[in-house]
Amino acid sequence: MLDISVAYNRYKFLGYEFLTWLWFLIENEQNTINEIVQEPMSLEIGNRIVLENLRKEVLESITIQGDDAGLEEGIMALRKGAVVTEINLVYKGNDFESNFTVKGEGLSVSGLKVPQSGHVESRKDMEGAVIEKVYLYNRVLQLTDSLFKHFIRLRISNDWLSKVVPRIRQWMHS
Amino acid sequence: MGLLSSTVSVTRYKVEGKLEDPILDTIAKGLKENVIKDVDEDISEKKVGWTSFENPFMPDFRGSSFVIGTHMVFSLRIDKKAIPQKIIRKHYAIESAKRLAESGRQFLTRDEKKMIKDHVTDTLMLRIPSTPHLYDLIWDYDSSSLCFFSNLKSANEELETLFSQSFQLSLIRLFPFTIADLTMGLSDPERDNLEKLSPTNFTG
Numbered sequence: 001m002l003d004i005s006v007a008y009n010r011y012k013f014l015g016y017e018f019l020t021w022l023w024f025l026i027e028n029e030q031n032t033i034n035e036i037v038q039e040p041m042s043l044e045i046g047n048r049i050v051l052e053n054l055r056k057e058v059l060e061s062i063t064i065q066g067d068d069a070g071l072e073e074g075i076m077a078l079r080k081g082a083v084v085t086e087i088n089l090v091y092k093g094n095d096f097e098s099n100f101t102v103k104g105e106g107l108s109v110s111g112l113k114v115p116q117s118g119h120v121e122s123r124k125d126m127e128g129a130v131i132e133k134v135y136l137y138n139r140v141l142q143l144t145d146s147l148f149k150h151f152i153r154l155r156i157s158n159d160w161l162s163k164v165v166p167r168i169r170q171w172m173h174s
Numbered sequence: 175m176g177l178l179s180s181t182v183s184v185t186r187y188k189v190e191g192k193l194e195d196p197i198l199d200t201i202a203k204g205l206k207e208n209v210i211k212d213v214d215e216d217i218s219e220k221k222v223g224w225t226s227f228e229n230p231f232m233p234d235f236r237g238s239s240f241v242i243g244t245h246m247v248f249s250l251r252i253d254k255k256a257i258p259q260k261i262i263r264k265h266y267a268i269e270s271a272k273r274l275a276e277s278g279r280q281f282l283t284r285d286e287k288k289m290i291k292d293h294v295t296d297t298l299m300l301r302i303p304s305t306p307h308l309y310d311l312i313w314d315y316d317s318s319s320l321c322f323f324s325n326l327k328s329a330n331e332e333l334e335t336l337f338s339q340s341f342q343l344s345l346i347r348l349f350p351f352t353i354a355d356l357t358m359g360l361s362d363p364e365r366d367n368l369e370k371l372s373p374t375n376f377t378g
Contacts, residue, residue: 002351002369004346004347004352007349007351007352007355008347008349008351010351011350011351011371012349012350013372013373014350014351014354014371015349015350017373017374018350020376054373078376079377080377081375081376081377083376103325104350105349106185106325106347106349106350107348107349107350107353108183108184108185108186108325108349109183109184110183110184110325111181111183112181112182112183112184113180113181116180117178120178123228126178126228127242127243129178130177130178130227130242130243130245130247130312131242131243133177133178134177134243134245134312137177137182137184137321141184141186141321145353145357148350148353149353149354149357149358152353152354152358152368153358155371156360156364156367156368156371160374161374165374165376168376169376169377169378172376
């Protein structure tokens, strides 16, 4: 395997492309997300999205923030060659809602909120709370994992350039 | 950041390697040998070590106290002392003036100035308490996965070093390339395709 720090820097574009593709799916192909995740759920853009244009000599960064913020500026940035570097997501399942931010570079998750667990008063309560939290965090991590792994399978296939990228371009210019 | 906090940040790792049987005893040994040491009665600026998730200020790794369900749960603790430069300058000025008065000289040599500064810093280090920083982790030994509840670069680096030192196992951070390469079971041709990838031009 490649040296870890070399691999981190050389392939961080994969994380940015993943988040850009994910935005496209959220806006246009929710059913694909349901098929990948194999559960009735919805995924929405939350209150923050960051785009960066890495193709220019001087880095251009656009941050769209706020609960009712329009994403038109983001689309404009995509048209100029930007990619999504950070995205806040809202994941809603039947009995579950979670809000979290994914950074493309390392696919790290921050600001992860899951439903509150019960009040902790004893060791037994604490153990129960930990087990519940682990389960809830894993739901979110499994969601991002499933989506990312699906993206990678697409990305290394011929379909990426022949089918997926043209659909993303069409969306960007619609 | 605590795993029971209302909001958490998570960095994921793959754990490479296997432990000697009995596993729980080996882990307990690694934890005990690298438990956080008290920095308050020490001139060190920083101490790093393991502590109990349940009782982070009185670490105890007896029995299977660090096992919850099928996971190992414990914490990295980093205790730091920070003395504001202005305080060091103040005490240095007082001490320098005292030395000059005692010696009857007008100036101090470079070595004397350094000695005074080191003495002032060490004395202050003993007097100020450290600030503890706690970062929880969950280790699922069977699936070789570990979740560390912080995205802070410095905390992650301390974790990687201490984990390797304690258990002689490597932590590989999961980021786009390592997730694809290490967790997806790609075939050799697929792995070749992955390594050949370059950024997509979405603008056409």
